[in-house]
Amino acid sequence: MTAKSAIFQKEKWVIPLQLGVTFLFFAIIEIAIELKWLNEYVLSRPSKIFFAFHRIIVEESILSYTAVTFMEVLGASLGLIFIAIPFGILLAQKKVLWQAWGDWVSALAAAPIVLLYPLFLVVFGRSPMTIIVIAFLTGFSPVVIKTVEGITNVRQVLKDVGRSFNLSAYQQFKLITLPAALPAIFLGLRLGLIYAMITVVAVEYLIDLGGLGNIVGELAERYDLPATYAAMCFVVGVSILFFAFLERLEKWLT
């Protein structure tokens, strides 16, 4: 997810080819099932999956599940914006705090925090709050780390320019440090939101509650294979749109 190299420069032939490859993939599966190379009881026909989309939208109202998922992601993102970013700013301003805690925050990023979800089940019960809090926690360290990085790596010459104009500490922060650090902060927020989204769907599935993760689990338990596959494709599609949207937003904001 680092530098956008030439690979991501769109050329006219790329998208049709991508669509073609995807179509070919589904066609091969369809044919393989038709020829009984693949077992229809574990793998649904792409044609049936395609028609199941209508069903999951109309009968299962997957769109309202999507809305629930996004409300939860929104809840977590409020936490990231109003808790994680200010916390990062605090750590970056008070150098000694970052020196003391920086390694711990980085270490936290490597720990599988989602595993604490049963704990929040005890605290909040089977409620959306459980999902929101655990999603916020998994997005926490990337946001803090990128915020601190952004502020710490503001070029000295820019800070010196501010000082040469005799800016107050507040003006210095508002006019120099924050704008210069903003790209890094947005990057951190994007990473944090990706983590939060993944966690929301995962925990929904694990505790059978709420949005998209929940409906995939439900359909699977009903052994409604075409609908399960359709719902999975739907979730993948929604999350891809979400990441693409975040990328655009980040580009537009910075």
Next chain:
Amino acid sequence: MKVNKKPAVSVGGASSEQPVLVVDKISKVYQTNSGSLIAVDGMSFSVNPQEVVSVIGPSGCGKSTLFNLIGGLTPPSSGKISVSGMPVNGPHPSISMVFQEESIFPWRNVVNNVAFPLEINGVPKAEREEHARRFIQMVGLEGFENHTPSQLSGGMRQRVAIARGLASEPKLLLMDEPFAALDEQTRLLLGDKVIQMQQELKQTILLITHNITEAIQLSDRIVVMSYRPGRLKRIIDIDLPRPRTSEIVSSEEFGRYVAMIWDDLREEASKGMAAADSARATT
């Protein structure tokens, strides 16, 4: 002070043996979106045994293309290159290249970097390491054999690159602005090291540079290139006494050579600058 207006195939140099390098009407044309670009246009010159020759020209004149052509990394569009009478079609064992960029491997220590060409040729470990140590000593890095590149300064790293070039005992050491990334003082001192090494090994060297001081300090002859297309403008013999040291840069003779080359280059460099400015204005 002797000046050859015409490109001569074998002028200057102490020896009458066959030249180490002969560049014969070499051209390179690149196809770009906006038509074809002639990077090097019909250049001819030669380098005699034990001679140090510099190719100097403004940025963008095709020096680096010439470097890649002689090194065999890029095939020419027309013309011939030969080393010790053998044609160059692709990288030749008699030529070692020292690159402008940091090119020593960060995952190898100094000895293993210098021994790299020997390793490629299947020389046994003990033998190639002993051999490498000799060249490490020659570039003044004894004691750093087991250091990794990250522990060395930029100047030291380029010396490792030179030692690696020498380790394959080439007939011609081909260097492309090896000191471009270094500061002026370091550059002069490394120039002294190169001169010492050259004396000791009687090494034939072709140096590509845009630095006038460096070119005069090190060379027996200087090939001046023009800006686009890269043509041979003229060849200047440097009749300064040898062995030289960096002190020579303060001599009156030296100053005269600088003035003379700058006179040639100024015109070409300003063409280059104007072209760069107008390219910027249109985008």
Next chain:
Amino acid sequence: MANIANTNELKANKTGVSAKLIVRIVSITVVLALWEGIARSGLLYKDVVPTISAILYGIWEVLADPTFFRQAGVTLGEITLSVILGAATGITVGIILGSRPFFAKIFEPLLHYLAPTPKIIFFPLLIMWFGIGEGSKIAMGTISSFFPIVLSVASGMRHINPVYVRVGRSFRATAWQQATKIYIPAMRDPVVNGLRLAFGVSTIGVLLAETKFAQSGLGFMVTRYYQQFNMPSMYGIVLIIFAFAIFVNWLFGKLIVEETQ
């Protein structure tokens, strides 16, 4: 996924080591004191915030559980195997994408966008395909670890400093020598970094899968303690898992030799 912990410049500032130590000691003391205070006051649910001694006892209880090391072995085996499978496929595909711009143009954007999707939703299928046992967990971990490896290998391959390849050519290295002496060592860091990320996501994938449907493994133990409302032991096992994950991540970090420049 993304390399978040790029904190070298931040760590470089070594001034005030003693101040740092004081802050660390003070903050640990404050947190522990607050925790113990809340635990003893019973302000919050007593089970959620057990006393420190109870958590320590919980850790001991987990370690003393005769099945713990067998369960840990199951989980560790699943993670290891899934990272190996993810690496085998990821490195192969990554090399193809890294060396063939045509394939990269078509497939890499797809992989780039598929990488951060929540893989756990595939778990119901994996149970159908590989059963409720270890197979489905390994498959879960493999899917998770494939993406970070393939993306970092493909981009690592494209970002090899071209001058190293030119050096190899100038000394007339054979194709085999180019591969073993230039490409592989130059690819070391992206591969190690890919493995590091893969280990992280595969750990999450495997453990979460175990908490959903399993009969063994550490994730299964977490769920069991939760169902028994044995919070101290649940804290204990989660802390043990965290410590292990952080340790392995640190080990991978040590293996990365940063390039000079």
